[in-house]
Amino acid sequence: GAGVSQSPSNKVTEKGKDVELRCDPISGHTALYWYRQRLGQGLEFLIYFQGNSAPDKSGLPSDRFSAERTGESVSTLTIQRTQQEDSAVYLCASSLGLAGVGTDTQYFGPGTRLTVL
Amino acid sequence: AQSVTQLDSQVPVFEEAPVELRCNYSSSVSVYLFWYVQYPNQGLQLLLKYLSGSTLVKSINGFEAEFNKSQTSFHLRKPSVHISDTAEYFCAVNWKSSGGYQKVTFGTGTKLQVIP
Numbered sequence: 001g002a003g004v005s006q007s008p009s010n011k012v013t014e015k016g017k018d019v020e021l022r023c024d025p026i027s028g029h030t031a032l033y034w035y036r037q038r039l040g041q042g043l044e045f046l047i048y049f050q051g052n053s054a055p056d057k058s059g060l061p062s063d064r065f066s067a068e069r070t071g072e073s074v075s076t077l078t079i080q081r082t083q084q085e086d087s088a089v090y091l092c093a094s095s096l097g098l099a100g101v102g103t104d105t106q107y108f109g110p111g112t113r114l115t116v117l
Numbered sequence: 118a119q120s121v122t123q124l125d126s127q128v129p130v131f132e133e134a135p136v137e138l139r140c141n142y143s144s145s146v147s148v149y150l151f152w153y154v155q156y157p158n159q160g161l162q163l164l165l166k167y168l169s170g171s172t173l174v175k176s177i178n179g180f181e182a183e184f185n186k187s188q189t190s191f192h193l194r195k196p197s198v199h200i201s202d203t204a205e206y207f208c209a210v211n212w213k214s215s216g217g218y219q220k221v222t223f224g225t226g227t228k229l230q231v232i233p
Contacts, residue, residue, distance in 0.1 A: 042223045
């Protein structure tokens with residue numbers, strides 16, 4: 001597609017349930033990022049994929065959070081046993097993933113607003 | 118680890134007045150610096166970035182930012198703002214951790230409100 005898409009756009013769930021958030025990056029982008037933005041706060045880096053490999057998972061807040069990516073395409077972020085503090089907007093971004101990835105411009109999706117009751 | 122400080126959470130400014138949005142980061146190790154903008158009801162998008170070379174970088178809509186290594190700053194400026202500049206602006210730093218992993222740290226954002 002033309003841009004990064006995320007689904008669902010909104011998700012309301014009950015505490016203790018599992019949720020799965022989806023990100024479709026721009027075609028050809030090898031790098032993919034997940035962020036969390038709590039109300040009134042900045043973006044919190046969660047995890048980064050180069051291809052289908054996540055070299056650094058240290059940004060994930062707890063072992064309830066996991067992410068995977070199929071090839072250089074779709075990624076899912078799964079939150080198990082959701083808690084109220086998980087309520088936030090979850091943003092996905094993709095980039096070309098050139099050598100020296102730090103130079104890449106990231107293209108962001110519209111986000112998924114997660115509300116845990 | 119890097120930290121990014123945007124001291125001003127909100128900046129009100131009259132139309133056609135100049136504005137400066139401040140951004141400081143914590144370390145002078147090799148970094149790449151970005152400003153992203155989020156217009157109302159839209160997603161984040163790149164405004165400008167510094168990778169190397171000239172320390173002054175400019176966007177197509179009149180914003181500019183200057184990389185100051187000694188002050189570890191990357192302040193965003195515009196000499197005359199328009200109503201359409203009303204948005205939230207995020208400063209971001211890309212850096213490599215001691216483990217060799219790429220990391221990204223965002224500031225908490227500054228809401229620019231342009232007053233007619």
